[in-house]
Amino acid sequence: MKRIGRAAKGAITVGVFALALTGCSGGSPGASSDGPSGIVQIYTTSTPTQNERFEKAFEKAHSEIDLKITRGGPDLIPRVEAEMDSGSAGADIFISTSQQWFVDNEQNLLKGDYASDWPLWGIEGLVPAIGVNPHSYIVWNTNKFPNGFHSWDSLLAPETKGTLGFRDGIDVSMSGYLQYLEDQNGPDFLEKVAAQNPVFYPTTVPLTQAVGSGEVGVAMMSSPAPILELQAAGAPVDYWLAEDGFAVSFYSAILNNSKNQAAAKVVMDFYMSPEGQKAFNGGGYGGSPLDGIEGAIDVSKMQILDPKKITPEVIAKWGERFNTIFR
Template identity: 35%
Template sequence: MKHASVRRAAAGLAVLLSTSGLTACGGAEGTVVEGPWEDVVAAAEEEGSVSFYSVMPDVQNKRLVAAFKKEYPEITVNLTRGAGELPARVESEIKSKAEGADVFLYSDPAWFTNQKGAFIEADGPSLKGWHDDAWAVKNKAILPSALPYSMIVWNKEIFPKGFKTWEDTVDPSVKGKLGLRTDVTTSIAGYLDFQEKELGEEHLVKSGKLSPKFYPSVVTMTQAVASGEIGVTNISTPSTVKQMQAQGAPIEAIVPHPSYWIEWGAAALDKSRRPNSARVFLDFMMSEKGQAAINGDGFGAAGRDGVEGAIELPEDARMLDSSSYTPERIEEANKKFKKWFG
């Protein structure tokens, strides 16, 4: 990410190859066409579909799928939306070479680094202009978005004066009205470390004394702010907030300084039954249109220049380095979480 300094490929495809003079390579999972990109697209259209597993919020998934469908109407996208359960599912599919995901998008780039031998090489036209630092695995797994995670979101009816700083979120008036995440994932472990380092442990101690309520996901927690179940949270994502605002939710949000950001990773899996559709879909994610669908309207920072509506990474942003979060470090974060929040 450039910072300011993120089965039908069987008989039908065989006929296509024999009649068009294409060359191919690959295993039993699917036939990877070699040759001009037009031939790859033709093979993808013959395959007819692509299976996309994603942890993106619904609004971004829908925008990406709609934009892809407009560009490639002959290829159907079968979307599976999930969360923390998806990596284990994809790992199982990789190990067994089972039917399932062709393209996977997940919120931990280190997962892709750890699985770097499981991906098809990105080789489409959208490589041109893609930032050198927008790779989780060079030439295989991309970083399609970087986005702020440290967002203060509040209900305007409960807190009409709003919030401007980190310190505002630990004011006594927030007691019983603060929402926090309940599970210490890699992203949350990084967030706790960020707060401890940048704001001081006392900030976390104060948060714990405010009788916070805990939620399993950003979406459910932001919904709780919108409904008035709680009044404020310090974790959300731009697309989640903007989607609820568009639906009339009485919420407002800021990204405080300094800010904590996360990146997503995405790749086409080499066990795919539809490898050419997977290649075309990943390439579209890298294109200006694909990046606009994911990051436009202020949803995130793009992996290439010229993406309308994408946001710039501020100089004081602190990016999660998910690769540094070993099981031992996650366990240490869990112990701190229990100490601060009970």
């Protein structure tokens, strides 16, 4: 795992793409005499609220470019790959937490003049991390537990037995999170959790929703969006986020198959600007690689998952351990 190397406020050089492209000729795809324009398609696993906030801020700053954002999950990867194989129009920009996909498809990504001092990368100089998504939350139903929880050990109280929720399924991020929990709490922590007879859910979204409905009283993993959405709807939920917690990154790249590369570069430039970071990660929806972003979660002390260290062998090991402990 790695920690973000914090950049000094204002130290990131932005506008590289936008400045370089203002002189594009009218004959170039996605360009006019005034610069890049047209439609940019973004396929992303980021949350609807983040996408809406970003689209609104971007189109206010660049009314000549129209964003079309498609949100999905694992289904987006085969869709992007099919478009690349056929050469058909589709995604110009792909955003995902799967760093390995970008590594495996490096030859299909557009190289650009990104700012060299950007603090967090999936592939240095090619795939920037544009947001950080913490997972190390404890979320509780305030009707069931009005005093809440403020440490991992507090989850082992007798009152949580049978009403503690956790995520099921072993993948790259879950393997990293289980390792984080053991590193923080000792090698027998997960066995102690198992003794609480936890209830399992396939992802953090239904897990967090189960807390809001009272189906379970407390969850030991979540992410910002489902918590904020439940609170906005008036659900009785509150949370604790470990300051030295665990998080994954949203990685982003322009695809070689993009039919509007000039405008896509302007979009990427905006994602990496302070204004774009505020739109994407502000409001408590994520952490930013940049310092001083208003409303972003402070992730400066968190362990950011390095997927390169979570090999298939590590995933297999955690799959076996998870089944031994919890089944």
